[in-house]
Amino acid sequence: MIDQKDNTSRFKSFHRKYRPEIKFVLIFSILLGVSFKLVYNKTVADSVILPITIAETYVASLVLNSPILKHPNRQKGNVLIGTKGNPFRMEVRNNCNGVYESIVFLAAFIAIQIPWRRKIGWVAIGFLLFHMVNEMRLISLFIIGSGYSHETFVFFHETFWQYALVIVTLGIFLFCAHQVSKHQVIDANKLEEST
């Protein structure tokens, strides 16, 4: 039989053992909640998120018009409009710009218990990589939408790229967290050797 005392001590030892992890989850959840409220606020959506969406649409349009991809299009705000006989139009909405996913990525990095001077560089690299992947997503969706069926576009839009972005974010986070904690271990070893 496990009595009440056992259960309490198990909770206590769990709390003691996983204190940094519990702290991580708490900070991460609070940050997620606050940023969720922020991005759903109309003023923030119009003055911050929309310009980011337009900038990402602009970059996608430039790459699609390049001689390598040869998918002529015109950009109007956050809409990509196919030209030269291509009737496809694609609106990049506020939740398609990678901002929501990068919020989760940033929240995870803020919550992780590592000094800022160590993680800031990796946060920047991860953020850049992440937005490059999101640009690839926008570009590929325009190409798929222009040349393939609506069902194919829906599958890539709703499942493939969403899943890919989540996995890429997780991969980048794990990689950066590994690099940061690896350097911390190396530094600790050096300190031990010197003393």
Next chain:
Amino acid sequence: MTDREYAALSRVILIRLGLFGLPAGMLAAYLWYVGGAAWWGSFLLIPAKILIFWTEIAFNGREFTYAVPLELGGTSALVYQVNQLNLTFLEFVTLFAAWQHSSAKAAFKLLGWCLLWLIFYHVFSLFIQCYSLEIGPDFANQQHIMWESSWWFRVVKNVAAFDKFLLRFWAGFPVFGLALVFSSFTFKAKRKKS
């Protein structure tokens, strides 16, 4: 956990994510689209009927229909696409496959907790999305009912919006995290007993 353990764990999970997580996720996606979604929807209907007992819920292979009784008699149906649950399912399979299990027993226990939390979360999502529509202005306009905002509607709307934000991208992670916590508790408890 120490920095050394974190460095080792993040490396192991990263490798396992590529080796096992991604192939398992691909397989789950394939199964989901060749009938798995319909199967999961039919299965989810049973707990949904038990947990949301005050309204009628049906499933037609692609979508759930949530019946709303009208004041003047009759019902109106709200629709919830089963495919909205696709990412949570794929994420849970990916994370489960990428995780390093200490034994087969621990893996089965974790799987059980994952499924339990997944079912609870999916039923909650189905309920909160349909309920926020039921008490919202759009549905009232459709039914020509007078509508006024209330603090309760604002709370439900915010919870539903946050759920959508999670459901579209990340909900598989809290489901797996909760399963991990509960699994570690119960697994240790059993070992202590013996």
